[in-house]
Amino acid sequence: AEAHVHRSQRLESLGQLAGGIAHDFNNMLGVIVNYANFVIEEASSPSPDLKAIAADAKQVVRAGQRGTDLTHQLLSFARREVVRPQVLDLNGAIFEVEEMLRRSLGEHINLLVRAEPSLPAVMCDPGQIEQLLVSLSVNARDAMPSGGDLVIDTARHGDQVCLRVSDSGEGMSPEVLDRAFEPFFTTKGSGGTGLGLASVYGIVTQAGGEVSIASSVGLGTTVTVLLPVATATPSPDNPDISPIGGQGETLL
Numbered sequence: 001a002e003a004h005v006h007r008s009q010r011l012e013s014l015g016q017l018a019g020g021i022a023h024d025f026n027n028m029l030g031v032i033v034n035y036a037n038f039v040i041e042e043a044s045s046p047s048p049d050l051k052a053i054a055a056d057a058k059q060v061v062r063a064g065q066r067g068t069d070l071t072h073q074l075l076s077f078a079r080r081e082v083v084r085p086q087v088l089d090l091n092g093a094i095f096e097v098e099e100m101l102r103r104s105l106g107e108h109i110n111l112l113v114r115a116e117p118s119l120p121a122v123m124c125d126p127g128q129i130e131q132l133l134v135s136l137s138v139n140a141r142d143a144m145p146s147g148g149d150l151v152i153d154t155a156r157h158g159d160q161v162c163l164r165v166s167d168s169g170e171g172m173s174p175e176v177l178d179r180a181f182e183p184f185f186t187t188k189g190s191g192g193t194g195l196g197l198a199s200v201y202g203i204v205t206q207a208g209g210e211v212s213i214a215s216s217v218g219l220g221t222t223v224t225v226l227l228p229v230a231t232a233t234p235s236p237d238n239p240d241i242s243p244i245g246g247q248g249e250t251l252l
């Protein structure tokens, strides 16, 4: 079967993000306004039914609570977090989280790490790389409910370092693949946030890299991350090392 490839450049994240949020909030506000009106009507009747009023007020509270939850999700996604890129050994970063991943993936998933020896360093925030590895592994696990193989491998591709996360899971249809990086797009119902791949996209592009997905229904999915090799630019007053075409401290 031929794999379908989605290039991250097709993401139009901001417009989709705003559209999705506006839609969700509009639904919640609609519920709040309707039920608040019921409460007013019932309360103005000559013999108000207090039970009915309480039940309707409860709907107002529930819709408000959903709005609060959505706001929290949104804030943790969009938070203007200071990102501190540093010279990073990607293999080392993978080894750091390997045991934690193995435990949280469970015994039915076989995690294999294939780290290319003497991989050049990249310029990245270690916390963000960890978040990326966890997000991609969680997605792989979700795609393999009855078990399978998860392979994390690294390689050098010219002036880029390649990180691949592959699973033998259910794969994505072309329609899902097309929208996979969209913030809030999820096929997992209330079990998903739709922010995993959107965050991965943000992390990789911040680091001057690229991310793409190849997936075949029934065969599995491979997420490929390319990051620029850190280049040594040693000088007495700037001992730091910068990525090719990269910038220093950035805001996400």
Ligand code: ADP
Residues within 6 Å of the ligand: 139, 140, 143, 167, 169, 170, 171, 172, 176, 180, 181, 185, 186, 187, 188, 191, 192, 193, 194, 195, 196, 197, 198, 221
């Ligand atoms: P979430 O995991 O919360 O749904 P993501 O942004 O991480 O959000 O993923 C968006 C959607 O892309 C998922 O709901 C799923 O349909 C699809 N997806 C992501 N990773 C995989 C994978 N490894 N295998 C199959 N489908 C995937």
